[in-house]
Amino acid sequence: MATYVFPGQGAQFKGMGSELFREFKDMVREANAIVGYDIEELCMFDKHNLLSKTEYTQPALFVVNALSYLKNRQENNEKIDYFAGHSLGEYNALFAADVFDFETGVKLVEKRGQLMSMARGGGMSAVIGLDQNTIEQIISINKFNLEIANCNSPSQIVVSGLKEDVTAAREYFLEEGAKHYVILNVSGAFHSRHMQEYSRMFADYVGQFSFNKPSVPVISNVHAEPYSDHLIHQFLIEQMTNRVNWTGSIRYLLEQGQTEFVEVGPGQVLTKLIDAIQQTTTIEVTKSISTQKEVSEYTQTTLNKLGESSFQQVYDVKLSYMVSFLPKGITSAEMIIKLARSNILGFYGASGLPLDRIEQDLTYINKELGKLQPFGVGILGGAYNSNDQEILKLLLKHKVANLEIQGYKNITPALVQFRAEGLVRDDHGIVSINHRIIAQAKSIEDAEIFLSPAPAYLLEDMVLKGLLSQEKAEWLMNIPMVDDLYVESTITETNRMLDSAVLLPAVIKMRDLRTRSTSWPRTRIGSAMQIGSPETTGLSFFLGADFVVTRSINQATVEAGLSNMAKSMLDRARDKNSAIVPKVDCFESGEYTMVLHDNMYFAERADLLYRLFYNNDSWYEIDEEERNRIQELYLGQTFEQVQDNLSAILPKSILKRAERNGKVAMAHIYYWYLEQAQDLAITGDMRHSGEYHICFDQAAAACNNWLSGTEMETWENRRVDKLAEKLMLEAEMYLNERLSELKS
Known part of the structure; x- marks a missing residue:
C-alpha cells in the first residue's frame, strides 16, 4: 500500500x-x-x-x-x-x-x-524541540501576534505572524527549551490569518x-x-x-x-x-455501533420506547422526536417529505422566504404526502419577521394543522387566530383542538406565557375588532396557547450556553403545578438541549422530557436546503470551529447565536459591525475610511443602497424608526449583512465562501464526533430520517447501559 x-x-x-x-x-x-x-x-x-x-x-x-x-x-x-x-x-x-x-x-x-x-511585514520561524501545546501556551501567555503555520513533525513546528513578534519571541521559545529557533527568509506571514x-x-x-x-x-x-x-x-x-x-x-x-x-x-x-x-504515533482502533445494518437489527418496538406516547399518538408519528425548522427553506420541502414518509415530525422553514415560494412548497408537500402524513410549518418572531399573519393565512389555505414558533416573546393576534380556527365543539360540548402549536422557550418567563391561555385583554380586543367570535374567545380562556413546548439554551457573549439542563426540570415542575391546579389540558415539555448525540438525547429523557428536538444537525443531510459546499464544511467541523455572533433581534438582551468559523471571516465581520453599532449612534459617526472599507468589502454596496434594498422587504414601521434613529439604521446594516451571508451559504457562491453564515452549535459538533468513522460521517450518506432513527436507538442503548451500571 x-x-x-x-x-x-x-x-x-x-x-x-x-x-x-x-x-x-x-x-x-x-x-x-x-x-x-x-x-x-x-x-x-x-x-x-x-x-x-x-x-x-x-x-x-x-x-x-x-x-x-x-x-x-x-x-x-x-x-x-x-x-x-x-x-x-x-x-x-x-x-x-x-x-x-x-x-x-x-x-x-x-x-x-x-x-x-506580495505579502509584507510578516515573518516565519521554525521552532525545533517543542511540542504544539507548549508553543501555543508560549504564544498565548506572552500575547504574541503569532500562530502555528506548519506542523511538520511533533518536534518541528513553524510559527507565523508579524515580523516584530517573530523576532521578539525568539528568546521566550529558547528559554522554554527549544533546541533551535530559526527565522526563515520570507517576507510574509504565510499560512496565517495575515494572508x-x-x-x-x-x-x-x-x-x-x-x-x-x-x-x-x-x-x-x-x-x-x-x-x-x-x-x-x-x-x-x-x-x-x-x-x-x-x-x-x-x-x-x-x-x-x-x-x-x-x-x-x-x-x-x-x-x-x-x-x-x-x-511518535500509536494507532488505536476503536469500535462502536456504526453501520445502518447494525442499527436496523434493533426492532421497531425499541424505536418508540423513549418519551411521551401521547406525542406519538397526537401527531401520528413513531418517535417522540421532532425536527425543528431553520429559516429560508434550509429545513426544506424535500426534508419534510422524507421525514413524513418515515412517520417522523418535521417543520418546514418558512420564515425568510417570499410568500409565493412558501405557497409553491406547501402545494408540493401536500401533493407528495396527501392528507395523512405528519408535518408542520415554522415561523420566527421578532421585528424583522413581521409577516407571520400572511404565512398563517397560507397554512389555513393549505390545511396545515401544525405550527412551530421560535423567538416569540408574547402572543400575537395572528397566533390566536390560527389557534381559534382549529377549535371545534362536538354535540357533547367537548372542544377539540385541531390546530396545534409547538413553541420554543428560552426562559421561565417564556414558558409561563405559552403554558397559559391567551391574555384576556388580547381576546377582548380581537372580539371588539371582529377578529374573533365571543364563543371561541371563551373557549380559548381555558386552553393553553400551545400543545407542546420545548426548552432551549440561551447563548450570551460571556456564557456560551445558559444550561437547559437546569431550565428543563424547572419548566416541567411549573407545568405539573398548573395541570394540578387548573382544568387546562396538559402541555407536553420537550428538550432542545443541544441534541446531537445519544448521550445528550438520553439525558433529556432522563430529566423528564416528553420529546426531543433537533435542528442544527439536520443541515448536513442530503435533504437540507443548504449548498453542497456548506454541507461539506459542516460535516467535517468540530467544536473548535465555532464562534458566536450577536442576534440582530436581540441586541438589547445580548443574545448570541453560534456559527461556523472554519477558515472564514464572517464571524469577525459580524462582530465588527456589531461593535460599530454599539459604539456609535449613527453610520455617519464612523470614520469615513472605515465606512468605505465596510461598504466595499462587507456590503458590496453603499449604505444608502442597502437601505433602499431593505425598504422592499422590511415593515414600514421599522423603516420609519430608522429614518428617525441612526442607531436603528445601523442595526439594519447588521441585519442585511447576516441575511446576505446566509443566502451565500444556501446558494453556494464559491467566491464568497469565507462569508457563509451557517448555524453551527455544540449539537452539530457533537453529532459530527459521534458519526465520525461511521457510514454517516459525510453528509452525502446522512438521510434525515435515518439520522433520527439512529440517534433515538443509540440513546435508548445508552440509557440502558447507564442504568445497568447504576444497578450493579
Whole structure:
C-alpha cells in the first residue's frame, strides 16, 4: 500500500530537474509560455538568484515535481492508494490525481506564488524541540501576534505572524527549551490569518477553473483528511490562510494502514519528517455501533420506547422526536417529505422566504404526502419577521394543522387566530383542538406565557375588532396557547450556553403545578438541549422530557436546503470551529447565536459591525475610511443602497424608526449583512465562501464526533430520517447501559 508525497517550498535547489527537462521538452515549453521565462534555465543556473523567491520557486518546483511523477510512472506501475503534498506540493498531488491538467496546475501555482510574494511585514520561524501545546501556551501567555503555520513533525513546528513578534519571541521559545529557533527568509506571514487579503484575491482567480473528482484520494493539508469532491476550490483557498498539518495528515494515513511512503521530487525532506512522525504515533482502533445494518437489527418496538406516547399518538408519528425548522427553506420541502414518509415530525422553514415560494412548497408537500402524513410549518418572531399573519393565512389555505414558533416573546393576534380556527365543539360540548402549536422557550418567563391561555385583554380586543367570535374567545380562556413546548439554551457573549439542563426540570415542575391546579389540558415539555448525540438525547429523557428536538444537525443531510459546499464544511467541523455572533433581534438582551468559523471571516465581520453599532449612534459617526472599507468589502454596496434594498422587504414601521434613529439604521446594516451571508451559504457562491453564515452549535459538533468513522460521517450518506432513527436507538442503548451500571 503506497502513498506518494510531494515536497513544497524549501525543497528547491539549483540543479534540480536536470535529468527531466530534455525528456519532457513539450511540457517545459508549455510552462515557459505561461510564466514568461525559461524554467529550465532558472532551475539549472539561477543566474539572477531568483530561485529562492516565492513567485519563482512555486512554479519551478511544481514543474519539477510534476515531471518527476510522470517519470516515475513510466518506470513504475505500482498501485497508489493516496497522494499528499506539503503546502505547494499539494498542487502536485492534485495534478497526479487528475483533478486538473498540467497547464492548469502551472497557472494556479504561478498566481499563488505571485500573491504570496506580495505579502509584507510578516515573518516565519521554525521552532525545533517543542511540542504544539507548549508553543501555543508560549504564544498565548506572552500575547504574541503569532500562530502555528506548519506542523511538520511533533518536534518541528513553524510559527507565523508579524515580523516584530517573530523576532521578539525568539528568546521566550529558547528559554522554554527549544533546541533551535530559526527565522526563515520570507517576507510574509504565510499560512496565517495575515494572508486573508491575498486569499480573497486567489479565490477570485480559482473560481474560473473547473476541477475533476480525484481519481485517487488526496489528503488535504488543512484538514488532514481526503479532499471532498465538492470542496476542491474551498480547500485550495483555505490553504493560504491555514496551517499545514503535515503531522496530522501522515497520522491519518497511518491510521488507514499506509506503510509505504514514496517522496516524488527534489530531496528527501518529507521522508525524514515522516520517519519522525511514525516514531511518535500509536494507532488505536476503536469500535462502536456504526453501520445502518447494525442499527436496523434493533426492532421497531425499541424505536418508540423513549418519551411521551401521547406525542406519538397526537401527531401520528413513531418517535417522540421532532425536527425543528431553520429559516429560508434550509429545513426544506424535500426534508419534510422524507421525514413524513418515515412517520417522523418535521417543520418546514418558512420564515425568510417570499410568500409565493412558501405557497409553491406547501402545494408540493401536500401533493407528495396527501392528507395523512405528519408535518408542520415554522415561523420566527421578532421585528424583522413581521409577516407571520400572511404565512398563517397560507397554512389555513393549505390545511396545515401544525405550527412551530421560535423567538416569540408574547402572543400575537395572528397566533390566536390560527389557534381559534382549529377549535371545534362536538354535540357533547367537548372542544377539540385541531390546530396545534409547538413553541420554543428560552426562559421561565417564556414558558409561563405559552403554558397559559391567551391574555384576556388580547381576546377582548380581537372580539371588539371582529377578529374573533365571543364563543371561541371563551373557549380559548381555558386552553393553553400551545400543545407542546420545548426548552432551549440561551447563548450570551460571556456564557456560551445558559444550561437547559437546569431550565428543563424547572419548566416541567411549573407545568405539573398548573395541570394540578387548573382544568387546562396538559402541555407536553420537550428538550432542545443541544441534541446531537445519544448521550445528550438520553439525558433529556432522563430529566423528564416528553420529546426531543433537533435542528442544527439536520443541515448536513442530503435533504437540507443548504449548498453542497456548506454541507461539506459542516460535516467535517468540530467544536473548535465555532464562534458566536450577536442576534440582530436581540441586541438589547445580548443574545448570541453560534456559527461556523472554519477558515472564514464572517464571524469577525459580524462582530465588527456589531461593535460599530454599539459604539456609535449613527453610520455617519464612523470614520469615513472605515465606512468605505465596510461598504466595499462587507456590503458590496453603499449604505444608502442597502437601505433602499431593505425598504422592499422590511415593515414600514421599522423603516420609519430608522429614518428617525441612526442607531436603528445601523442595526439594519447588521441585519442585511447576516441575511446576505446566509443566502451565500444556501446558494453556494464559491467566491464568497469565507462569508457563509451557517448555524453551527455544540449539537452539530457533537453529532459530527459521534458519526465520525461511521457510514454517516459525510453528509452525502446522512438521510434525515435515518439520522433520527439512529440517534433515538443509540440513546435508548445508552440509557440502558447507564442504568445497568447504576444497578450493579
